[in-house]
Amino acid sequence: MSDATWENACLAAALVALDPAGTGVVLRARPGPVREAWLDRLRALLPEGTPVTRLPAAIADDALLGGLDLPATLATGRPVAQPGLLARSHGGVVLVPMAERLAPGTAARIAQGLDTHSVEVARDGIATRHPARFGLVLLDEGEGEDEAVPACLADRAALHLDLDGVSVGALAAAPPVPGLAAARSARPEGPPEAAEMLCAVAARLGIASLRAPLLALRAARLHAALAGRARVDDSDLAAAAGLVLAPRARLWPSEEAGAASEPPPPDRDQVGGADRDNDDPNGESRSLDDRVLAAVAARLPPGLLARLLAGHGPRTRSPGAGRAGAAASARRGRPVGTRPGDPRRGRLALSETLRAAAPWQRLRRGDDEARLRITAQDLRIRRLVQKRETTTIFAVDASGSAALERLAEAKGAVESLLAECYIRRDRVALVAFRGRGADLLLVPTRSLVRAKRALASLPGGGGTPLAAGIEAAGRLAAAERRAGRSATVLLLTDGRANIARSGAPGRAQAGADALSAARVLAAEGTSALVIDTAAHPQESARALAAAMAARYLPMPQADAARLTQAVREAALPG
CATH class of the missing domain: 3.40.50.300 (P-loop containing nucleotide triphosphate hydrolases)
Structure with missing residues (x-):
């Protein structure tokens, strides 16, 4: 394939x-x-x-x-x-x-x-x-x-x-393309029914765009020119439909489902041409769009064809909301001085430009000339410090102490926070800790779909290795800083640790290890937010936030507005 x-x-x-x-x-x-x-x-x-x-x-x-x-x-x-x-x-x-x-x-x-x-x-x-x-x-x-x-x-x-x-091994399979120069000057003619047929095929594939069949017709003419033909035939239409219409398909005609579930390889006798008949193996006449549709089925990847037959379109992606989490334009940021440059590449610093030009005016103009003369060497633009790309690391307590209903609420809180991170175009990562350790369920990504999928599969139950969770989030935050990104840790827990760093049970040692890991996180300068997921605010979670130098927010008070505001404040540089 x-x-x-x-x-x-x-x-x-x-x-x-x-x-x-x-x-x-x-x-x-x-x-x-x-x-x-x-x-x-x-x-x-x-x-x-x-x-x-x-x-x-x-x-x-x-x-x-x-x-x-x-x-x-x-x-x-x-x-x-x-x-x-x-x-x-x-x-x-x-x-x-x-x-x-x-x-x-x-x-x-x-x-x-x-x-x-x-x-x-x-x-x-x-x-x-x-x-x-x-x-x-x-x-x-x-x-x-x-x-x-x-x-x-x-x-x-x-x-x-x-x-x-x-x-990479398939790259050597590219065939040569002879006759390109002649093909550029060729103008193959298409059959009168070609446009109508491509529109019909597009409609049967659920393609709503009016441009798609027009582009397919243009591709068919180019395909014929490439083959040295003066007239577009069925094979050109089939190739164009496979290249232009197949990737846009949103459904598969129900009457073709049985025949297309195992699509045959492209067969020139099946696709048809000027010198071949239009009958299928059973002797029944097949219309041109049926034959082209069969060629489209042959060019569809098996996975896509299976989804179409099941009534599901191909994987689609919604347009992104823009990179609000990291200013990508040279016209954004905090001014920190000026430098020589082109105002088309930044903000013109007018006062500094005039200051640079002023000493040279007597040499550039006559005594009776009042006009100010400015050259390209005088131009100054502002130097801007841009906000670094941000990674938000969710560290979620999935242990048995976080009862199932509280874990469900924590998942709901994380989902609302994910939406906020997506708006800002932050990268997100998900660390879950339960049993005797912590697992990285989602590496840093901007995909909201992947983050929600990882969150939905978050397991629950077992001990609370809080220190392991904090350390795992800290290691990931350090890796993000080394890559030039800012990192913010959002810790969702009730603060009641019962598994020590060594993996042994015991609340006293587990609590001391968690506070120690929290102090290390604060010493590294990682901004953080602790969301207490218990039914009632816990002093242990409050003490953990203090050791982490993080803001503390109890879940009963963490509505959507307060969560959003808390995440924004936590993401601000200290």
Whole structure:
């Protein structure tokens, strides 16, 4: 299956190379040799000299669309416009890493450029229009179901590829692509019924997008051109439907379920062509959309086909809410001085710019000239300290002392806190302690779905190794700090430890070990919050919070608003 997926991906690269602006790709793949091999193949198939531009993270509007060339404007005394990244990519390809984190506004502006093949700028005293016909490669690096490429861009990309299941050993299976130059100038004609048939297939697969069948028809023409045909035949339509419609499928037609549960390999006699009949093995006539639908079934991954037959669509991910937990823009943060720089890359420090320019005015202008002369070397921008990325570590007491109903309430509290962390785009981790030790149930992640899944499977019962839980959370917090991230520990417990650090039972020693572990956590500078999960506030939990230098919040008073406020305060740097 890995080899077939890679061959389809190589075919998709060839189609994109034929018409980058008319296709576009959403490439689901982690950074690594497989993704780089596909990108290298695409670059090799593009015409020589085709620009491939990488979109920077958190790009500003003037850098994306174009704007005022400030140094040239200051030098000439009149507004001078300069093109942005999209205009400079005219005739080429824009590569978007971490496309699932694109800001909604940036995604909308890119989508407008795709639709109009131009960029308009009307601000700062300039009004210009630049051609911008470009292809788009969206690299989807989302960690879970809750992160996705913006829908406005995913809908405009013809091809959706998933290379996560491709092994490095399959990379050598890519076939050569002859005749690309001739294919670029070819204009194959499609049968009159092709558009209607692709719309019918899309409807039967539950695809609501009107762009999908149009993109499939364009891909069919490119496929025919690649094969050297002057007219689109059934095999081209089948290949296009498999590449464009299959990844978008949301259901499988019930009347096809029996035949498609074990899809056959793509068979040219089954798919059909101009020189083959249209009968199935039983001698019954099959419509064109039935034959194309059979080809789509042959290209569906077995796991996806099984979910469609069961009435479940493919794994979908909602668009992310943006990185509020870590300021990614150079225009955000706390000012800590100034430095020479371009105001398009930061905030202009006007006073400091004037101070830098003032000593040179007598040399730059005549005695009777009153105009201030400022050069690019005078420009100063503010230096900003940005908030570091934050990891919230949930350490949950799942022991028998936390009665089942209290554990259920603790899970509810954690779920509400997870939602707050997701809004801030914090990474979250889950540590559970019970029996004789602590377990890391969830490594740091931004996936809300994975966090809720780990929380739902949290077991209960056994002793309370509180010291082990605090130490496990402390080790994870230290690892996050070494990686350059801030860490906050949220400890949910009633504070009644009965398993010592050695694993031996005994409340006295267990309590002393827990307080010792709490003091170590405080000495390391880890911010923390202790939520008392007992039915009534416990002095042991209050003492634990004091030793940890953490805020104490009893569960009976921990409503959603207070929990949210407490988490925000705990996440603030001390």
